[in-house]
Amino acid sequence: MPEILGASRLTVELGARRGLLRHWPGVRAVDGVDLSVAAGESFGIVGESGCGKTTLARTLLGLQREAAGEVRLEGRVVSGRTPAEARRDRAAIQYVHQDPGAALDPWWRVGATLAEGLAIHGLRDAAERRARIAETLAAVGLDPAFAGRYPHELSGGQQRRIGLARILLLRPRVVILDEPTAGLDLSVQAAVLRLLQELRGRFGLTYLFISHDLSVVRRVCDRVAVMYLGRVVEQGTARQLFEAPRHPYTRALLAAAPHLDGRAAGPSLPGDPPSLRAVPAGCRFHPRCALAEPRCAAEEPLPETVAPGQDVACHRWRETAPAPRQPSIETA
Structure with a gap:
């Protein structure tokens, strides 16, 4: 399928300021990200909190201005605009909030909120x-009849459906879903995911799917990018990443995920991610990686193709690549 949304060397700085004679640099929440999302697919972005997932999504949407790099939409370059111009140029992209209830005015009926858009x-x-x-x-x-209700009269699942309705009214091509099942019990999660799949086929939508829930990502995504400290460290098809992950960080995320059959999760990653104001030299993951060697601290790894459609940025992927295995992340 042709690309509908893409980015090349996309960089986003937060907190940067310019004075008359001085420039105060910010932190690079997104640093040199390359993505290519095909029309009609569901593309997942995963990683720990603070890795840059939401900042990347806001930049692709046009709410956050990029410091460098290029954003493409339906074959057109749409980067380098002011936020107002970017949102106009990217009207085909819409965003479903992580907390749809907070995005609804409590004093307005649902119908009035939808009509405003x-x-x-x-x-x-x-x-x-x-x-x-x-x-x-x-x-x-x-x-x-739900158009006559107020937000407080809706359940969590109903609020998410209203959030979807709000953006579908605008006839988007690309929908960014930020933690669409967070805070829902399993039965409601399953219903929301079925609805997303149905809407994707019915309206010809492309999804950019941001989630911490790896079981959900495996169930609904065609391809997945793994982010760490503002960079994509591995990307490939969902099957490749869940059955034969190549980057130590990807393997650690999968090992630490909970299991529905009662098996204990693997060990959590040691420590917390470093501050974006003090990004480690070389491989950004090396202070937490059990496989790190001196080269990892001195030389930044570049993305390499390890299989058709799968790239990884790791010096040691050849030595440590596991044999393909059955997926251990259950579907919800």
């Missing part, structure tokens, strides 16, 4: 707005 995007006819809202609520599995 349509009005902002130029649909002035009230009858047409009501018809499209009713149609979209039905598409996400809700009765059109």
